[in-house]
Amino acid sequence: MASLKDVAQLAGVSLMTVSRALNNPDKLSDKTYQAVKRAIDQLGYVPNFAAQNIRGVTGKTIGVLSLGTATTPFSVEILLAIEKTVRKFGWHSYVINTFENDEAEMEQAVEQLISHRPNGIIIARNGLKIVQVPEKLRQFPIALANCVTEDLPVASYIPDDYQGQYKIGKLLVEKGYKKPLFLHIPHNYIATKARKKGFEQAFFAEETDKSAVKISHYFMQADGEDYFEGAKPLIDLLQRHKKLDYDVIVCGNDRIAFVAYQLLLSHGYRIPEDIAVTGYDNMVGIARLFIPPLTTVELPHYAMGEQAALHLIEEREDTECHKITCPLIMGKSC
Structure with a gap:
C-alpha cells in the first residue's frame, strides 16, 4: 500500500x-x-x-454525531434523510454513532468527526432531549435534529409535540369521548409537557361542558425506558375494578399502546367498541400491525433529518428551534 x-x-x-x-x-x-x-x-x-x-470527487461533507440514532430502529430515518439529502446536492455524509453517558467513547467519536474535516456537523438524537455540544465541534456550523441545546445559539429541528397531541385530543372530542386515561412517557421529557398541554387544550377548547370531562394523568418515572411500566397504572386499575371508568386510553407512545391492547383484550374489552386506544410515534409503521389498526401520531424523523441537512447545505443563518408538524395516522382504535 x-x-x-x-x-x-x-x-x-x-x-x-x-x-x-x-x-x-x-x-x-x-x-x-x-x-x-x-x-x-x-x-x-x-x-x-x-x-x-x-x-476529483466534488462536493462538501457533513459529519453526523449520532447519539443512539443509528442503533434505534424508529429514529434511524433521521440518518436516511440526511444521506439522501446530501447526495441530492452532491455533498457527502458520514455517521459516527455513540452514547452520551460514555465520556471516553464520546471523545473518540468527536475526534473521528474532526479528522474527516467536515464542512458542517449535525447532532442527531434517538429521542428528544437537551444535549451538550462538545467544545471541539463548536468551531463548525452546527444543526440539531431531534434535540436541543443550551450551550450555544444553534438551529434545531424537533417534533411539534403540542400540535401532534392536540390533533388526537381534538379527534377524541369530535368522536364524543369524555373520560380519557392518559398514560404518559417519563415526566421529565421535553415532549411530555408539550403533549399534556396540547391534549388538555384540545379537550377543554372543544368541550362546552367542562364538568363533563374527566382526564386522569399517569406519568412514568424520570428517564424510564421500560414502557411496560408505562402501562402499569392500567394493570392496577384492571385488578381493582370490574369495569373501567374510562372510555379511551391515551398512550404516550405506541409501545405503551401495545401493552394496553393486550391488557384490555385479555380482560374481555373490545377495541374500540368498549374502550378506545390511541398511541404516539408510529414507530416503524407499527400502527398497521395492531388489530384493529392503531390511531396514532407519526414523529417526523425524516423531515427532521432532511431539514437539518438543508440548514447546512443552504447555509441558513437562523438559530431558531423549528417545530415540525407531526401527522395524525388514522386507524380504527377509536
Whole structure:
C-alpha cells in the first residue's frame, strides 16, 4: 500500500506539500497541485476522506454525531434523510454513532468527526432531549435534529409535540369521548409537557361542558425506558375494578399502546367498541400491525433529518428551534 512518503517522492515534493495538497490545495500553485494529484492517482493513494477531493470527487461533507440514532430502529430515518439529502446536492455524509453517558467513547467519536474535516456537523438524537455540544465541534456550523441545546445559539429541528397531541385530543372530542386515561412517557421529557398541554387544550377548547370531562394523568418515572411500566397504572386499575371508568386510553407512545391492547383484550374489552386506544410515534409503521389498526401520531424523523441537512447545505443563518408538524395516522382504535 502506497504511503504519504511514496507520493512525495514520486511528485518530487516534500511531505508538507502533499499534506497541503490534500487539505489546503488553494495554498499551492496549480503546477504543484497537479504534480501531487498525478502521483496520488498513479499510486492509488487515498489516506482519508478528505483526500477524495484531490482525486476529483466534488462536493462538501457533513459529519453526523449520532447519539443512539443509528442503533434505534424508529429514529434511524433521521440518518436516511440526511444521506439522501446530501447526495441530492452532491455533498457527502458520514455517521459516527455513540452514547452520551460514555465520556471516553464520546471523545473518540468527536475526534473521528474532526479528522474527516467536515464542512458542517449535525447532532442527531434517538429521542428528544437537551444535549451538550462538545467544545471541539463548536468551531463548525452546527444543526440539531431531534434535540436541543443550551450551550450555544444553534438551529434545531424537533417534533411539534403540542400540535401532534392536540390533533388526537381534538379527534377524541369530535368522536364524543369524555373520560380519557392518559398514560404518559417519563415526566421529565421535553415532549411530555408539550403533549399534556396540547391534549388538555384540545379537550377543554372543544368541550362546552367542562364538568363533563374527566382526564386522569399517569406519568412514568424520570428517564424510564421500560414502557411496560408505562402501562402499569392500567394493570392496577384492571385488578381493582370490574369495569373501567374510562372510555379511551391515551398512550404516550405506541409501545405503551401495545401493552394496553393486550391488557384490555385479555380482560374481555373490545377495541374500540368498549374502550378506545390511541398511541404516539408510529414507530416503524407499527400502527398497521395492531388489530384493529392503531390511531396514532407519526414523529417526523425524516423531515427532521432532511431539514437539518438543508440548514447546512443552504447555509441558513437562523438559530431558531423549528417545530415540525407531526401527522395524525388514522386507524380504527377509536
